[in-house]
Amino acid sequence: MSDATASIPFPALTPAQRLHIEIYGYVIIENLLDPSEIGTITDALYGIEDDFRRTGELPGPSCFNTSTTEEFFRIDNLPHLAPCFFDYVTHPRIVGMAQEIVGGNVRLQQSDAHIRRPLDEIPQTYGFHRTMGPTYHHIEKGLYHFTFIKALTNLTDLGPDDGGTTVIAGTHKIPDEVPREAIIAAAYDDPAMIHQVEAPAGSTLLFFESLMHAAGIIRSGKERPLILSGYLPVMFQAWNHYDPDPDFLTTLSDEHRALLSGEAKFNWQRRARDLAAPTDPA
Numbered sequence: 344m345s346d347a348t349a350s351i352p353f354p355a356l357t358p359a360q361r362l363h364i365e366i367y368g369y370v371i372i373e374n375l376l377d378p379s380e381i382g383t384i385t386d387a388l389y390g391i392e393d394d395f396r397r398t399g400e401l402p403g404p405s406c407f408n409t410s411t412t413e414e415f416f417r418i419d420n421l422p423h424l425a426p427c428f429f430d431y432v433t434h435p436r437i438v439g440m441a442q443e444i445v446g447g448n449v450r451l452q453q454s455d456a457h458i459r460r461p462l463d464e465i466p467q468t469y470g471f472h473r474t475m476g477p478t479y480h481h482i483e484k485g486l487y488h489f490t491f492i493k494a495l496t497n498l499t500d501l502g503p504d505d506g507g508t509t510v511i512a513g514t515h516k517i518p519d520e521v522p523r524e525a526i527i528a529a530a531y532d533d534p535a536m537i538h539q540v541e542a543p544a545g546s547t548l549l550f551f552e553s554l555m556h557a558a559g560i561i562r563s564g565k566e567r568p569l570i571l572s573g574y575l576p577v578m579f580q581a582w583n584h585y586d587p588d589p590d591f592l593t594t595l596s597d598e599h600r601a602l603l604s605g606e607a608k609f610n611w612q613r614r615a616r617d618l619a620a621p622t623d624p625a
């Protein structure tokens with residue numbers, strides 16, 4: 344059995360990247376995927392959409408579509424659907440960055456791939472949202488950690504009109520008692536706080552999920568395919584409907600099974616018991 348976690352880097356972020364995400368709630372790691380990885384993921388995503396448009400069927404068990412409109416196709420719960428999806432969610436650099444942000448071992452929380460297409464009418468506002476505020480954060484050795492981190496990679500080059508992910512910088516630390524509408528209204532009053540991803544294909548936006556974020560507005564007429572994975576501390580549950588495919592789990596190494604299922608929490612308990620057990624004096 345190979346140790347799939349051996350290649351996870353630590354620290355995975357440079358001091359400048361750490362400072363950027365600390366201040367703004369996000370950081371962009373340019374060119375994390377190479378052209379061949381981008382091509383394989385893109386082909387798999389478009390292949391799934393083509394098959395769906397032809398047959399109306401999902402590409403396998405334990406997956407679902409959040410949206411199947413012409414303007415927004417999204418396939419959810421990816422690891423078992425194609426080897427390139429599995430490689431993305433287990434990418435050592437991405438997992439390393441997630442561990443660094445969470446402040447400990449992580450498990451996969453969600454995974455999805457999207458194709459966004461231009462709308463007939465260009466929207467004037469963003470759909471800013473977040474699932475949770477910063478309640479479950481902690482600070483250790485001067486570093487801010489949060490329980491829910493997302494790694495979103497654009498599969499095409501993104502210029503200013505291509506609708507890259509858009510965020511309200513720094514909102515990851517604003518508690519939930521502040522109404523979200525008030526935060527959004529304040530940002531529209533001074534749009535310098537609204538930042539949009541512009542980056543070469545294969546670049547990864549790493550962000551605290553507590554950061555107010557949205558799909559960008561496509562003005563260029565181009566499609567915007569992307570892939571993303573979210574991570575949580577290992578003892579948390581997967582998000583609704585993102586439980587790993589049970590048959591696929593049986594094919595994985597212990598380390599990868601733990602990453603997809605959170606199963607390491609049981610190993611962690613077993614290790615604690617082993618440590619507590621008296622040692623054999625012989």
Ligand SMILES: O=C(O)CCC(=O)C(=O)O
Nearest residue numbers: 507508509556557558559
């Ligand atoms: O489409 C995007 O770039 C943003 C994705 C998003 O809103 C999300 O992950 O919650």
